[in-house]
Structure formats: structure tokens, C-alpha cells
Amino acid sequence: MHTSSDFPYGVLTLDTHHMGRTHVVASYVLFGDEPAIVDPGPASTLPQIEAGLAQHDMSLADIKHVVLxxxxxxHAGATGGIVERNPSVQVHVHTRGASHLIDPSRLLNSAAQLYGDQMDALWGRTVPVPQAAITTLTGGERLNLGGRTLQAYDSPGHAKHHLVWHDDESGAAFVGDNVGVRLPLLHFARPATPPPDVDLEAWLGTLDMILGLKPRWLMLTHFGGFNDVDFHVADFRKRLLHWADLVRDGLASGLSETELGVAFVAQAEAEAATLSEEERAAMTQQSGAIISSWRGLARYWQKKAAQ
Ligand SMILES: [Zn+2]
Structure with missing residues (x-):
């Protein structure tokens, strides 16, 4: 078994070096008659995308599609900047997410509450995407990239506007954040469950859907391609359910949200203490704070209790 990042045929893994670190945010280039970028990453790392394309004698002018x-x-912050530079690019996004591309102000405001004066350094200049550049989908569509096709699947759980894209040719499934965070060569996947959309039932359905595709590769944004598909999904599902249970039991204890958040982070860090150094980094440093995952799961249970 190997877990190399760029094995699927005609798929290039680009490391965006987010905040100068490797293996945090991956972007994928699909070669072919109509080259496409799957999840171009944050606006702040667009120069890294250009540098990666240049290594393959390509530029943004060659890109025909941005697939989100x-x-x-x-995942998508750089989209507006790409269209600004190449107005002929077509952007493919879930119907429920399109309005946030056209007017990112709500998305940016809620991120600003979380990240404050780190916003610029983290995300760069996120510019709107013109409506005319956008094609919306709900899952079930086939996207023709000039001889290469991607099949779109509705995949709620992490976000209600999430799509999984399956590339028939390479057997790669671009799963975004639906199967968590994992570093190359590690046998360990952690959930990322930020507010506001986390939906556990929908998420478990999405995991079954992904397994049903029988993909040869899971292409994670955080980070890279993995071909031990059954192991990965099972390991992720186990940890997702474990975290969800911890948050639910905490909420039932009557402690304050601040106390619960602190306790949850401590629990996750204690779990990480038994892991290797790299696994510990994957658990506690890569791609989003654990407290954000507590908030997303707490919100899910609170919404469910109010129903
Ligand atoms: Zn996400």
C-alpha cells in the first residue's frame, strides 16, 4: 500500500504552502484538452498555484474550469482572483454555495469573527466571482472537460453545499473535507467539523455514497491522495462518531460552553499524546483549530435538540 500524493492519472497535486507550511492545503490540476483546477485554495496562495502551473509550462490563461x-x-478563496485574471474560466459550484462566491461578504464577516487581524495573512484578498462565470449544480450532473468527465455527487455533512467529484478516468474522488484531515504516509484521519452546517446523519450517508463509488483514490484537500480507501473511511467514521459522542455527552453535563470547549480540546490533545509526532501535528496543528470542530458539533446537537 502506498499513499503518494500524485498517482492518479493526469492529476497533479499542488501544495499551496499555506502560511509557508507544506501539506496543509492541496489543490489539484486536471490535465487534458480543457485543463481544470479542483479547489484552487485560498486567495493568499494564488502565486503558489501559478508557480506550480509554470513548472508544467502552463499559466492561469490555460485553465478552462475551476471545479469546487x-x-x-x-478551498475556494482564490476563485475570484483566477476569474479576474482569466475571465473565460467557468466555475462549477453547488447551487447552495454560489451566492457566497458572488458576494463573499457574509463568509468574510464570519471568518473575521474567528480570525480577526489574521484574516489577510490567512486568506488574502478574496474577490467576488461574477455570476456569468458560474455554473451551479446539485449533484447528478456530468461535467465534460474536453474528453475527460467528472461526475458530481451531492455530499452534505461537512457543509450543506458540498459536492464530491469523481473522475472516471483516474478513479480519483475529490472529496474536499468529507473524509477529514490526514497527512501523507500517516494512517490516521481526524475530523474537521466547523460551524455552521455540520449534519452527522447526512455525513454518514455521504461516507456510504463515497464508498459506493468504489474510488481508487480519495483526494483530500488536507492533504493529498490516498488509495487505502476502505481503511481511511472506516478510521475517519470512527473518529467522527467518537468526537460527536464526546460533544453530545459534554453538552448533557451542564457545564458552560467555555468549560466544555476547553475540556474537548484537552481530550483531543490527550488522545494525540499517544500518537507519533507527525500524527500529533495532524491532530492539533493542521487545518483548523480543534475548538472550531467542537463548536460545529455542539451547534449540530443544539439544532437537533431544538427540532
Ligand atoms: Zn471546509
Missing amino acids: THIHLD
Whole structure:
């Protein structure tokens, strides 16, 4: 078994070196008659995308499509900048996410509450995407990239506007954040469950859907391609359910949200203490704070209780 990042045929893994670090945010280039970028990453790392393309004698002018799994800033923030530079690019996004591309102000405001004066350094200049550049989908569509086709699948759970894209030719499934965060060569996947959309039932359905595709590769944004598909999904599902249970039990204890958040982070860090150094980094440093995952799961349970 190997877990190399760029094995699927005609798929290039680009490391965006987010905040100068490797293996945090991946972007994918699909070669072919109509080259495409899947999840170009945050606006702040667009120069890294250009540098990666240049190594293959390409530039943004060659890109025909931007294909989005979902519109979170670490996946789609660069989209407006790409269209600004190449207005002929077509952007493919879930119907429920399109409005946040056209007017990112709400997305940016809620991110600003979380990241404050770190916004610029983290995400760069996120510019609107013109409506005319956008094609919306709900899952079930086939996207023709000039001889290469991607099949779109509705995949709620991490976000209600999430799509999984399956490339028949390479067997790669671009799964965005639906199967968590994992570093190359590690046998360990952690959930990323930020507010506001986390939906556990929908998420478990999405995991079954992904397994049903029988993909040869899971292409994670955080980070890279993995071909031990059954192991990965099972390991991720186990940890997602474990975290969800911890948050639910905490909420039932009557402690304050601040106390619960602190306790949850401590629990996750204690779990990480038994892991290797790299696994510990994957758990506690890569791609989003654990407290944000507590908030997303807490919000899910609170919404469910109010129903
Ligand atoms: Zn996300």
C-alpha cells in the first residue's frame, strides 16, 4: 500500500504552502484538452498555484474550469482572483454555495469573527466571482472537460453545499473535507467539523455514497491522495462518531460552553499524546483549530435538540 500524493492519472497535486507550511492545503490540476483546477485554495496562495502551473509550462490563461467541492475560504478563496485574471474560466459550484462566491461578504464577516487581524495573512484578498462565470449544480450532473468527465455527487455533512467529484478516468474522488484531515504516509484521519452546517446523519450517508463509488483514490484537500480507501473511511467514521459522542455527552453535563470547549480540546490533545509526532501535528496543528470542530458539533446537537 502506498499513499503518494500524485498517482492518479493526469492529476497533479499542488501544495499551496499555506502560511509557508507544506501539506496543509492541496489543490489539484486536471490535465487534458480543457485543463481544470479542483479547489484552487485560498486567495493568499494564488502565486503558489501559478508557480506550480509554470513548472508544467502552463499559466492561469490555460485553465478552462475551476471545479469546487465547497466554498470555504481554504478551498475556494482564490476563485475570484483566477476569474479576474482569466475571465473565460467557468466555475462549477453547488447551487447552495454560489451566492457566497458572488458576494463573499457574509463568509468574510464570519471568518473575521474567528480570525480577526489574521484574516489577510490567512486568506488574502478574496474577490467576488461574477455570476456569468458560474455554473451551479446539485449533484447528478456530468461535467465534460474536453474528453475527460467528472461526475458530481451531492455530499452534505461537512457543509450543506458540498459536492464530491469523481473522475472516471483516474478513479480519483475529490472529496474536499468529507473524509477529514490526514497527512501523507500517516494512517490516521481526524475530523474537521466547523460551524455552521455540520449534519452527522447526512455525513454518514455521504461516507456510504463515497464508498459506493468504489474510488481508487480519495483526494483530500488536507492533504493529498490516498488509495487505502476502505481503511481511511472506516478510521475517519470512527473518529467522527467518537468526537460527536464526546460533544453530545459534554453538552448533557451542564457545564458552560467555555468549560466544555476547553475540556474537548484537552481530550483531543490527550488522545494525540499517544500518537507519533507527525500524527500529533495532524491532530492539533493542521487545518483548523480543534475548538472550531467542537463548536460545529455542539451547534449540530443544539439544532437537533431544538427540532
Ligand atoms: Zn471546509
